Amino acid sequence: MSLPRLTTHEMAARLAADIPDGAYVNLGIGMPVIVANHVPAGRQVIYHSENGILGVGRSPEPGEDHDPDLINAAKDPVTLIEGGCYFDTAESFAMMRGGHLDLAVLGAFQVSATGDLANWATHDATYPPAVGGAMDLAVGARTVYVLMRHTTKDGTPKLLETCDLPLTGTACVSRVYTDLGVFEIDRDNASAHVIERFAGVSAHALQSVTGFKLVE
Amino acid sequence: MIDKFWPDMAAAVADIPDGASVMIGGFGSSGIPFALIDAVCAAGPRHLTVISNNTGSGETGVSALLREGLVDKVVCSYPRSRGSVWFERLYQTNAIELELVPQGTLAERMRAAGAGLGGFFTPTGYGTALADGKETRMIDGRGHVLESPLAADYALLSAYKADPWGNLVYNTAARNFNPVMATAARCAVVEVGDRVALGTLDPEAVVSPGLFIDRVVVREQP
Numbered sequence: 497m498s499l500p501r502l503t504t505h506e507m508a509a510r511l512a513a514d515i516p517d518g519a520y521v522n523l524g525i526g527m528p529v530i531v532a533n534h535v536p537a538g539r540q541v542i543y544h545s546e547n548g549i550l551g552v553g554r555s556p557e558p559g560e561d562h563d564p565d566l567i568n569a570a571k572d573p574v575t576l577i578e579g580g581c582y583f584d585t586a587e588s589f590a591m592m593r594g595g596h597l598d599l600a601v602l603g604a605f606q607v608s609a610t611g612d613l614a615n616w617a618t619h620d621a622t623y624p625p626a627v628g629g630a631m632d633l634a635v636g637a638r639t640v641y642v643l644m645r646h647t648t649k650d651g652t653p654k655l656l657e658t659c660d661l662p663l664t665g666t667a668c669v670s671r672v673y674t675d676l677g678v679f680e681i682d683r684d685n686a687s688a689h690v691i692e693r694f695a696g697v698s699a700h701a702l703q704s705v706t707g708f709k710l711v712e
Numbered sequence: 713m714i715d716k717f718w719p720d721m722a723a724a725v726a727d728i729p730d731g732a733s734v735m736i737g738g739f740g741s742s743g744i745p746f747a748l749i750d751a752v753c754a755a756g757p758r759h760l761t762v763i764s765n766n767t768g769s770g771e772t773g774v775s776a777l778l779r780e781g782l783v784d785k786v787v788c789s790y791p792r793s794r795g796s797v798w799f800e801r802l803y804q805t806n807a808i809e810l811e812l813v814p815q816g817t818l819a820e821r822m823r824a825a826g827a828g829l830g831g832f833f834t835p836t837g838y839g840t841a842l843a844d845g846k847e848t849r850m851i852d853g854r855g856h857v858l859e860s861p862l863a864a865d866y867a868l869l870s871a872y873k874a875d876p877w878g879n880l881v882y883n884t885a886a887r888n889f890n891p892v893m894a895t896a897a898r899c900a901v902v903e904v905g906d907r908v909a910l911g912t913l914d915p916e917a918v919v920s921p922g923l924f925i926d927r928v929v930v931r932e933q934p
Contacts, residue, residue: 545885546815547739547740547742547885547888548739548885548887548888549885563883563884564741564742565742565743565883565884565885565886566742566884566885567739567740567741567742567885571739571740571741571742571793571794576884582882582884582885582887583887584819584887584888584889584890584891584892584919585739585765585815585816585819585888585889585892586819586820586822586823586891586892588816588819589815589816589819589820590816592816593816593834593835593836617841622804623792623800624791624792624799624800624803624810625792625810625812626789626790626791626792626812627789627790627812627813627814627815627842628789628790628814628815629789629814629815629816630814631814631816631817631836631837631840631842632814632815632816632817632836635835635836635838636816636835636836662840662841663839663840663841664840665838665839665840666838666839666840666855
């Protein structure tokens with residue numbers, strides 16, 4: 497059975513709709529950075545980049561003159577908005593760990609019913625593990641939202657009773673935005689409250705591709 | 713008169729011995745001391761421990777040191793950037809040791825070394841494989857991991873401008889690890905785009921005070 501699923505941009509737009517005006521936000525590399533393209537007009541969001549930028553702006557246009565040193569966490573060229581500033585890595589991570597960022601949006605391989613996050617290592621031992629700033633964001637941002645597909649490509653649930661991949665952080669995820677719905681993790685009861693089920697997705701179908709109990 | 717400028721890159725790195733620990737500034741290709749790294753490759757010290765956020769890309773930067781077989785161990789947070797082929801080759805043949813450190817912990821361990829601290833407790837990594845074997849403590853109801861200071865024999869750094877005392881300013885996001893590494897190395901060597909006269913840098917805008925800097929070399933303009 498194939499479920500109607502949101503596209504990546506639709507997922508990003510759904511999450512972007514929940515970012516409050518005036519928030520300081522770190523977007524993880526991969527799918528989360530797309531969220532920046534979908535923040536509703538009239539809402540001001542200040543983006544933090546781990547390599548030492550507050551006020552990350554749009555990508556430079558092709559052919560536009562740009563500063564090669566000015567890159568984001570994914571090492572892609574970016575610009576600085578008016579009022580933005582630079583700082584070193586130690587200060588950048590003090591912003592994260594110190595609870596000064598309102599929100600981090602992270603990608604994930606797996607999220608558990610108690611809000612554990614696994615997003616940095618797989619079981620493939622030939623591939624070097626890489627953690628970057630993920631563990632610091634997981635523990636440090638005031639709120640952590642995960643943006644990910646609901647299942648792996650072969651249909652295996654990514655929302656699980658417990659993660660079997662190496663953890664990035666424990667009990668750190670508040671909400672998960674997938675291509676099937678939006679979920680508030682209930683850490684105390686090891687379940688999740690369904691905030692939204694997208695059109696055409698039945699409660700039964702959703703539960704069947706989720707590894708822990710959903711509460712409608 | 714204090715003047716920390718050296719005549720060329722080769723002279724500034726000539727005394728790095730076999731077995732030295734070397735911090736290398738930069739994030740991706742931003743703020744990497746490419747010319748100093750080339751000079752180290754030419755000098756050829758072996759069995760180095762390289763401490764850097766990434767492991768280079770393509771054939772330049774940290775990748776060049778790896779390709780030349782000069783590095784026994786890498787301490788880094790993200791050795792999986794696009795084009796980091798030399799690290800991957802060495803890793804897959806067990807020809808290099810990797811100490812993986814969360815990025816904020818990496819920076820703070822350097823800060824601790826530079827600031828004369830014996831370590832710190834951080835919530836980062838608590839309950840994960842990167843905390844295995846480390847002392848932990850509950851602080852205000854939250855799990856923390858004890859991390860140790862991280863110093864190095866040398867730091868190879870990149871900055872925008874320096875004055876003769878080694879006061880530094882940087883260009884945009886090229887700052888990244890460079891200032892904190894300057895504090896944590898016994899000998900901090902910096903390549904800069906420009907030498908400026910004493911008194912011309914705005915004292916309010918100096919990012920790395922010159923006392924942290926030992927040697928400065930002007931890089932040739934491409």
